[in-house]
Amino acid sequence: MSAAEDAALTALLFAVDPQACGGVCLRAGAGPARDSFLSFVRDLLPETKFRRVPLSISEGRLLGGLDLAATLRAGRPVAERGLLAEADGGVLLLAMAERIQPATAARLTNVLDTGTVTTARDGVAMTQPAHVAMIALDEGIEDERVAEPLRDRMAFLLDLDGISAIDTDALEGDVDTLAAARRLLPHVTSSDEVLTALCSTAMALGIPALRASQMALRVARIAAALAGRDAVALQDAALAARLVLSPRATVLPPAPPDAPQDVPPEPEPDAEPPPDELPPEPPPEAPSDGADNDAEGSDLPEGEVVLEAARAAIPAGLLAQLRANEANRLQPRAAGKAGAPKPAGQRGRPAGIRREAPGKGNRLNLVETLRAAAPWQRLRQQTASDPSRLQIRPDDFHVTRFKQRAETTTIFAVDASGSAAANRLAEAKGAVELLLADCYIRRDQVSVIAFRGRAAEILLPPTRSLVRAKRSLAGLPGGGGTPLAAGIDAAIALAESVRRRGGTPVVVLLTDGRANVTAAGTGGRAKAEAEAMEAATRLRLSAVTTLLVDTSPRPAPVARTLAAAMSAHYLPLPYADPAMLSRVAQDAARTR
Amino acid sequence: MAIAFPFSAIVGQDEMKRCITLAAVDPAIGGVLVFGDRGTGKSTAVRALAALLPRMQVVDGCRYGCDPASATRLCSECQERAKTGPLPHHAAPVPVVDLPLGASEDRVVGALDLERALSRGEKAFEPGLLARANRGFLYVDEVNLLEDHLVDLLIDVAASGENVVERDGLSVRHPARFVLVGSGNPEEGELRPQLLDRFGLSVEVKTPTDLPLRIDVVRRRDAFERDPEAFIAAWDGADSALRESILAARARLSSVEVPDAALEQAAKLCIALGTDGLRAELTLMRTARALAAFAGDAVVTLAHLKTIAPPALRHRLRRNPLDDSGSSTRVARALDEVFPG
Numbered sequence: 001m002s003a004a005e006d007a008a009l010t011a012l013l014f015a016v017d018p019q020a021c022g023g024v025c026l027r028a029g030a031g032p033a034r035d036s037f038l039s040f041v042r043d044l045l046p047e048t049k050f051r052r053v054p055l056s057i058s059e060g061r062l063l064g065g066l067d068l069a070a071t072l073r074a075g076r077p078v079a080e081r082g083l084l085a086e087a088d089g090g091v092l093l094l095a096m097a098e099r100i101q102p103a104t105a106a107r108l109t110n111v112l113d114t115g116t117v118t119t120a121r122d123g124v125a126m127t128q129p130a131h132v133a134m135i136a137l138d139e140g141i142e143d144e145r146v147a148e149p150l151r152d153r154m155a156f157l158l159d160l161d162g163i164s165a166i167d168t169d170a171l172e173g174d175v176d177t178l179a180a181a182r183r184l185l186p187h188v189t190s191s192d193e194v195l196t197a198l199c200s201t202a203m204a205l206g207i208p209a210l211r212a213s214q215m216a217l218r219v220a221r222i223a224a225a226l227a228g229r230d231a232v233a234l235q236d237a238a239l240a241a242r243l244v245l246s247p248r249a250t251v252l253p254p255a256p257p258d259a260p261q262d263v264p265p266e267p268e269p270d271a272e273p274p275p276d277e278l279p280p281e282p283p284p285e286a287p288s289d290g291a292d293n294d295a296e297g298s299d300l301p302e303g304e305v306v307l308e309a310a311r312a313a314i315p316a317g318l319l320a321q322l323r324a325n326e327a328n329r330l331q332p333r334a335a336g337k338a339g340a341p342k343p344a345g346q347r348g349r350p351a352g353i354r355r356e357a358p359g360k361g362n363r364l365n366l367v368e369t370l371r372a373a374a375p376w377q378r379l380r381q382q383t384a385s386d387p388s389r390l391q392i393r394p395d396d397f398h399v400t401r402f403k404q405r406a407e408t409t410t411i412f413a414v415d416a417s418g419s420a421a422a423n424r425l426a427e428a429k430g431a432v433e434l435l436l437a438d439c440y441i442r443r444d445q446v447s448v449i450a451f452r453g454r455a456a457e458i459l460l461p462p463t464r465s466l467v468r469a470k471r472s473l474a475g476l477p478g479g480g481g482t483p484l485a486a487g488i489d490a491a492i493a494l495a496e497s498v499r500r501r502g503g504t505p506v507v508v509l510l511t512d513g514r515a516n517v518t519a520a521g522t523g524g525r526a527k528a529e530a531e532a533m534e535a536a537t538r539l540r541l542s543a544v545t546t547l548l549v550d551t552s553p554r555p556a557p558v559a560r561t562l563a564a565a566m567s568a569h570y571l572p573l574p575y576a577d578p579a580m581l582s583r584v585a586q587d588a589a590r591t592r
Numbered sequence: 593m594a595i596a597f598p599f600s601a602i603v604g605q606d607e608m609k610r611c612i613t614l615a616a617v618d619p620a621i622g623g624v625l626v627f628g629d630r631g632t633g634k635s636t637a638v639r640a641l642a643a644l645l646p647r648m649q650v651v652d653g654c655r656y657g658c659d660p661a662s663a664t665r666l667c668s669e670c671q672e673r674a675k676t677g678p679l680p681h682h683a684a685p686v687p688v689v690d691l692p693l694g695a696s697e698d699r700v701v702g703a704l705d706l707e708r709a710l711s712r713g714e715k716a717f718e719p720g721l722l723a724r725a726n727r728g729f730l731y732v733d734e735v736n737l738l739e740d741h742l743v744d745l746l747i748d749v750a751a752s753g754e755n756v757v758e759r760d761g762l763s764v765r766h767p768a769r770f771v772l773v774g775s776g777n778p779e780e781g782e783l784r785p786q787l788l789d790r791f792g793l794s795v796e797v798k799t800p801t802d803l804p805l806r807i808d809v810v811r812r813r814d815a816f817e818r819d820p821e822a823f824i825a826a827w828d829g830a831d832s833a834l835r836e837s838i839l840a841a842r843a844r845l846s847s848v849e850v851p852d853a854a855l856e857q858a859a860k861l862c863i864a865l866g867t868d869g870l871r872a873e874l875t876l877m878r879t880a881r882a883l884a885a886f887a888g889d890a891v892v893t894l895a896h897l898k899t900i901a902p903p904a905l906r907h908r909l910r911r912n913p914l915d916d917s918g919s920s921t922r923v924a925r926a927l928d929e930v931f932p933g
Contacts, residue, residue: 186818
């Protein structure tokens, strides 16, 4: 079945019971493919409310709070329902879902889990029903993606890449079919064999999350209901495995030996081992008997059929992608690339009160507002229609301002080349870990870039999680050439992105300064060093506080020159004891 | 509120279930933090807790749910009323209050009663979530995503057992003794050490990797979703039995003997691990006692200590970034060193 047909089938399954499916994570740019999917879903659900949730929605609007205008009109607190409560029974369209902040994602997952939205803000406390499903419009490119807690709760992860429009030709789906399926759904039974097959398939594909298996079971039931069956058949389970489990695979199980080789051998992995320490799930036993891919009439055991369906749905040559899946599992949100500055004023500590209309995330300070209104009461009551009420005018409004400490993000750019590894990669790692502990105490964010072989790579986007930072460092292999220019440029790019989000970047570069791989990825010491020097100048021009830690066995002039070019603090490692490193990094952050 | 999944029906996760049960036996242990993978039933377990708690006596009409039997912990209103005679009271369920993310400070600590302020111009205090949680449980899901100013507030109130409100022209204080229960995923951010310290026990939960267990999880969840009433009825017996044992353990708690030897062992363990302050030892003793009471034992033994040492201590270790082993491993190592064999 083609990807375009699968997309249409996904829409159909989703439309049978949107809430049971949780949602669809729709990875596609704005365009005809996405539009065709959405309009098909709308056609299938003519009675259902679709509410678009803009990325910039305020928390008050999302969760509900005090309706200020109505409150003043009525003279008593009037609660305003939030968008989540308004969407009860409907479908939320999450715009630019890949940029949803973890805190907002947590509120959404809470609603998905409980079917209610609890508000406790602005003097309003209420719990309202909010049974919703979500379609997350994921426009992420490369490693940007929707926060994992949200993905975890959506049955379908659909990628429309390469599809111009969904293909509904093969489907017999209309509103009546759906109604029939919905009537049948509560009576659809599923055997223990189906359950076992789905759970073991999830394990074989290296999917740790249990919700995936649960979702697959629900989708298998829906597929059976749609086909008019009152028990889940093997092909329903196979379909669920293909649509729900395959996109989450982190391991490619081996194909049965006799199966047609529709999947070419894995692409040649990079010469080096993968950077992440992916614990390989035990591969499932390859079936000993002959196999065909057809779910019906197959003599394979049921578990194998389901697994085979899921395996076949994983596009060929995607092992690298699978590894990325696993790496990204640890990254709830990619570092912001097109940085919208973080809206200020909603979080942090209260820092003063000022006269201003509430909105844009500012919270009304009621007492100051009342205080401002109080002196005018007698005067205003003379002209008021209902003089017994408190008279408040818009210019009485006061808001509380919040101050959020500008966060420091320390970017560690680590030279993991062969020469550095031979010298003191281990010591450099040790130094970084000590700095990490320091960053943890200061609640800084940290990020790790490694450069080796031909290119630089962000091992860890900015995070506050010490666990992840340590893990990414521990898994850092050494060896290969030194693409120093690429490493510096990666650090500059990340520093710029941190700055766009309102943070303060500090770059800590650990290298011996011996560049021998050019930006183009070819060898050549002279050209590589010249390029490194240019990159160093760019770093200086970007005015990011930089600390260069020389990891060569003896302090080398080349590293010192490099440090001068980037006007960085220079510290040779033999003297750079951890306490000192930490102090310098701290001072560097403070003096900028 | 949706119907809660029965506590007894949660598959595996024995340490999490044990810790939550012990916190119900003796609230003085000081709460539980459940940290771990997604979809492991963290919030399910906490939300199921309410059904396990025996009812308590509260003073009629008291906004803070004061205990009529405890003269020293009454709110100011009840203290006044107590002077004129015995306080009338009734049985009520133990509150399990959810602190939603995005809550504003005024709803948490309490604030000016808007209704009365706006309609009648009166200054009156409207209690917040902390007042409702008094003598019960305060649950924060995704506790690591809680806004900083709320964290500060919780740290303060959780330690003092009293909520002092000085805002909006109000000056109010009321008892706020609650058991803090938090859950979260460490990959989304970590907790401040001060807040960690407010939790008596901490549990690490992991997704089971054993196929039969995983199948069981999905099977029970599926059964619950398809017919919640029948599922709850099926597990009602197990849940009531657990409720009875919690009640029995509470009754036994004060008579459980803690020998000097056990105190010494606890101290040795804390010294070996270099935990700060006495809170570690206190929690260790209280939890061991609750475990003994729950198990029906009259005396706290080394076996009890060993069982509860990891959850009581693992979040109190000084961070050592050069030691890559997890804190659970470090506690286990210390146990082996201090109590060989």
